[in-house]
Amino acid sequence: MFVPAIKGQGTEEQQKKWLPLAYKFQIIGCYAQTELGHGSNVQGLETTATFDPMTDEFVIHSPTLTSSKWWPGGLGKASTHAVVYARLITEGKDYGIHGFIVQLRSLEDHSPLPGVTLGDIGGKFGSGAYNSMDNGVLRFDHVRIPRDQMLMRLSQVTREGKYVQSDVPKQLLYGTMVYVRQSIVADASKALSRAVCIAVRYSAIRKQFGSQDGGPETQVLNYRTQQSRLFPLLASAYAFRFVGDWLNWLYTDVTQKLEVKDYSTLQEAHACTAGLKAVTTSATADAIEECRKLCGGHGYLNSSGLPELFAVYVPACTYEGDNVVLLLQVARILMKTVSQLTSGKQPVGTMAYMGKVQHLMQSKCAVKTAEDWLNPAFIQEAFEARALRMAVNCAQNIGQASNQEEGFYERSPDLLEAAVAHIQLIIVTKFIEKVHQDIPGHGVKEQLQNLCNVYALYTLHKHLGDFLATGSLTPKQGALANEQLGKLYAQVRPNAVALVDAFNYTDHYLGSVLGRYDGNVYPALYEEAWKDPLNETVVPEGYHEYLRPLLKQQLKLSRL
Numbered sequence: 001m002f003v004p005a006i007k008g009q010g011t012e013e014q015q016k017k018w019l020p021l022a023y024k025f026q027i028i029g030c031y032a033q034t035e036l037g038h039g040s041n042v043q044g045l046e047t048t049a050t051f052d053p054m055t056d057e058f059v060i061h062s063p064t065l066t067s068s069k070w071w072p073g074g075l076g077k078a079s080t081h082a083v084v085y086a087r088l089i090t091e092g093k094d095y096g097i098h099g100f101i102v103q104l105r106s107l108e109d110h111s112p113l114p115g116v117t118l119g120d121i122g123g124k125f126g127s128g129a130y131n132s133m134d135n136g137v138l139r140f141d142h143v144r145i146p147r148d149q150m151l152m153r154l155s156q157v158t159r160e161g162k163y164v165q166s167d168v169p170k171q172l173l174y175g176t177m178v179y180v181r182q183s184i185v186a187d188a189s190k191a192l193s194r195a196v197c198i199a200v201r202y203s204a205i206r207k208q209f210g211s212q213d214g215g216p217e218t219q220v221l222n223y224r225t226q227q228s229r230l231f232p233l234l235a236s237a238y239a240f241r242f243v244g245d246w247l248n249w250l251y252t253d254v255t256q257k258l259e260v261k262d263y264s265t266l267q268e269a270h271a272c273t274a275g276l277k278a279v280t281t282s283a284t285a286d287a288i289e290e291c292r293k294l295c296g297g298h299g300y301l302n303s304s305g306l307p308e309l310f311a312v313y314v315p316a317c318t319y320e321g322d323n324v325v326l327l328l329q330v331a332r333i334l335m336k337t338v339s340q341l342t343s344g345k346q347p348v349g350t351m352a353y354m355g356k357v358q359h360l361m362q363s364k365c366a367v368k369t370a371e372d373w374l375n376p377a378f379i380q381e382a383f384e385a386r387a388l389r390m391a392v393n394c395a396q397n398i399g400q401a402s403n404q405e406e407g408f409y410e411r412s413p414d415l416l417e418a419a420v421a422h423i424q425l426i427i428v429t430k431f432i433e434k435v436h437q438d439i440p441g442h443g444v445k446e447q448l449q450n451l452c453n454v455y456a457l458y459t460l461h462k463h464l465g466d467f468l469a470t471g472s473l474t475p476k477q478g479a480l481a482n483e484q485l486g487k488l489y490a491q492v493r494p495n496a497v498a499l500v501d502a503f504n505y506t507d508h509y510l511g512s513v514l515g516r517y518d519g520n521v522y523p524a525l526y527e528e529a530w531k532d533p534l535n536e537t538v539v540p541e542g543y544h545e546y547l548r549p550l551l552k553q554q555l556k557l558s559r560l
């Protein structure tokens with residue numbers, strides 16, 4: 001995040017000076033934005049950067065305990081420098097949050113520079129899983145940096161202390177977060193596909209019940225309940241991969257447009273990265289835990305690989321923007337778009353469907369049979385109608401409040417659901433678009449088509465209440481979707497293992513005795529148990545101190 005911050009907010013001169021140092025690890029940087037008192041509310045940060053025209057320097061200061069920087073990854077032990085976000089004050093005026101490059105530690109002996117207090121914030125969730133990351137705390141006591149270490153692409157402070165705003169939108173200050181959020185979506189698919197690979201392979205090996213005439217028991221993968229829990233997660237792993245690829249394209253496109261001062265897609269990039277980050281990370285965190293349960297008792301062992309994956313993954317719901325806060329950003333943009341519909345302004349990009357408001361508010365889904373749900377046009381329209389109607393309902397309810405802000409506050413739980421519906425529509429749309437493309441490999445397209453339908457119909461089934469409440473579907477059509485879903489699971493089953501093998505993960509990368517490619521699960525579990533440090537001694541350390549006195553007492557009593 002140090003590098004993208006300098007790339008996005010630094011001038012060419014600043015990039016030339018700092019980036020080569022960072023690339024060659026001659027300096028190590030971190031992204032110091034969040035404070036003890038404020039993370040989500042960036043405009044509420046308290047650290048100050050006051051310009052001193054006498055010395056041509058900024059004075060970086062932490063005025064309160066709550067202004068201590070708190071969380072930056074790499075800050076605790078490793079970083080020599082940070083991009084610090086602070087309130088810029090010049091000529092007695094507060095100009096709000098800006099980025100500054102600040103050296104924290106000596107390049108000679110790594111000791112903190114004068115006026116800098118720093119350290120690690122302590123152990124984190126999951127007994128050690130994420131603790132290889134040194135998340136840090138940082139305080140400044142009037143630390144001076146040269147004026148040219150303010151990141152000056154978006155605005156400048158002159159030698160005399162005049163504040164000058166460039167002709168670029170100030171939201172570009174948040175650009176680093178947009179960049180990381182888009183990368184988190186692709187990473188969600190990676191984490192989810194790891195968990196699913198473990199659960200699918202193990203479910204093909206694990207057998208319970210169902211033995212007839214002394215024959216083999218049933219592979220748990222053949223149980224309909226196992227399929228209905230696992231295959232939607234498999235489909236989600238593919239869905240997030242495709243939407244992640246698309247988001248990466250969108251981000252590249254926006255970046256190219258920004259270079260020629262075209263800011264027209266900035267809002268679209270913000271809404272899509274924020275919303276997709278929120279929906280994919282929440283779904284992935286839940287899915288990893290579901291995969292643990294799908295692996296029964298053995299899933300709870302560290303050697304299954306799932307506990308560590310979960311512990312490392314769950315903070316993704318919080319870092320780079322709390323998921324609820326991000327979805328409310330999407331909701332704000334949805335409400336803005338709905339309010340502009342009457343003025344004739346045509347929505348664009350992923351909001352374009354809202355332009356069909358007249359049709360979608362009244363359309364009736366034409367599905368009559370379960371097979372009809374295999375038609376992507378029906379799926380697409382059902383998701384569009386649900387998302388648009390939820391957004392319009394929210395807008396109408398907000399309109400009845402005494403003022404917009406109050407209405408938004410009161411309706412925020414509904415707004416959250418409307419934002420999720422909009423984002424799920426994007427995921428479904430991008431999956432449908434993907435399977436319409438030429439896909440090489442015999443039969444691959446057909447498998448992806450199945451997974452696309454599973455993702456869409458499972459999402460529909462899970463959120464059926466939304467579809468019914470908005471009148472986008474009838475209860476009968478909801479039941480037909482569920483019927484079709486069951487048939488799709490049966491079609492996915494024969495290829496389930498191949499569909500996770502296709503992720504091409506090595507055993508080393510998976511780190512799971514349950515997810516081994518060769519399926520040799522039981523010998524591996526047995527062998528792994530003997531590696532437990534508790535098994536280094538046959539008689540445990542505490543035996544003489546704690547167990548023996550108890551046992552001897554029992555022995556004495558039994559002899560009486």
Ligand SMILES: CC/C=C\C/C=C\C/C=C\C/C=C\C/C=C\C/C=C\CC/C=C/C(=O)SCCNC(=O)CCNC(=O)[C@H](O)C(C)(C)COP(=O)(O)OP(=O)(O)OC[C@H]1O[C@@H](n2cnc3c(N)ncnc32)[C@H](O)[C@@H]1OP(=O)(O)O
Nearest residue numbers: 039040041042043171174187191270309312313319320321
């Ligand atoms: C064994 C191993 C096991 C497992 C491994 C397996 C798998 C791997 C697992 C995990 C790894 C996965 C991924 C790793 C990849 C990367 C992550 C790595 C580390 C994470 C490091 C984390 C870093 C951080 O967290 S940095 C801090 C992040 N902080 C935030 O996100 C703060 C959130 N808050 C905000 O963004 C803002 O405060 C706000 C909420 C948006 C509010 O802004 P503001 O107060 O200005 O107010 P408004 O809402 O009114 O907005 C004003 C205006 O601006 C527009 N806007 C807002 N944001 C943006 C934006 N980003 N871009 C463009 N425009 C924006 C907004 O729409 C308004 O516009 P209008 O004025 O037009 O309405």
Ligand SMILES: Cc1cc2nc3c(=O)[nH]c(=O)nc-3n(C[C@H](O)[C@H](O)[C@H](O)COP(=O)(O)OP(=O)(O)OC[C@H]3O[C@@H](n4cnc5c(N)ncnc54)[C@H](O)[C@@H]3O)c2cc1C
Nearest residue numbers: 031032033034038039040071072073315318319320321324
């Ligand atoms: C592992 C990890 C790594 C991190 N790395 C970095 C880093 O490198 N650099 C950095 O600067 N920061 C980093 N962070 C900090 C991270 O970005 C913040 O923790 C995150 O943005 C959430 O902010 P918060 O902690 O202030 O949560 P809060 O905003 O305090 O959230 C608490 C609760 O309040 C709710 N809430 C908050 N505001 C609203 C609202 N307006 N409406 C409704 N509900 C609301 C949230 O949904 C949540 O339930 C990291 C955090 C973690 C966990």
